[in-house]
Amino acid sequence: xxxxxxxxxxxxxxxxAGAVRLKMDIExxxxxxxxxxxxxxNPAGHTRLPRxxxxxxxxxxxxxxxxxxxxxxxxxxGDQPQHNxxxxxxxxxxxxPGAPATDCxxxxxxxxxxDNA
Numbered sequence: 001x002x003x004x005x006x007x008x009x010x011x012x013x014x015x016x017a018g019a020v021r022l023k024m025d026i027e028x029x030x031x032x033x034x035x036x037x038x039x040x041x042n043p044a045g046h047t048r049l050p051r052x053x054x055x056x057x058x059x060x061x062x063x064x065x066x067x068x069x070x071x072x073x074x075x076x077x078g079d080q081p082q083h084n085x086x087x088x089x090x091x092x093x094x095x096x097p098g099a100p101a102t103d104c105x106x107x108x109x110x111x112x113x114x115d116n117a
Contacts, residue, residue: 022066028083028111034060035117036087038109046074049113057117058089061106069110082111 030036040055041047048070064084072080091103 020067021064022068022081024066024081026066026081026083028063030060030063030083030085030111030114032060032062036060036085036114037117038087039113039115041113043071045071047071049109050107052094053089053107053109056089056093058087058093058107060085061088062086064108067110069112071110071112080112084108084110085114087114 035057036059037057038049038053038055041049042054062085064086066081067084069080069082072078085108086106087109088104088106091099091105092101094105
């Protein structure tokens with residue numbers, strides 16, 4: 001099945017920075033400094049949760065705001081707006097003791113991907 005992209009609609013979405021951030025009053029589950037664990041999920045469909053962070057612990061560095069949850073949208077489950085966080089993972093947590101001890105990686109993750117550590 002082929003779908004045509006409405007370039008006018010797409011253009012309006014990107015006319016200004018932050019256009020996809022939602023202005024909603026939803027209480028965040030996490031705050032900067034909180035230790036979190038990326039959920040170890042293996043959904044049959046789409047996810048933006050990288051396999052190499054699943055089950056790993058990190059620290060929330062920033063709340064990026066509220067956005068539509070793309071996994072839900074792709075599955076046809078509606079928008080499910082929620083917070084998105086920048087989470088810092090130490091390299092050794094992700095890739096073991098052979099990784100440089102001072103290296104880290106920040107990944108933006110939706111709230112549904114995270115549990116308290």
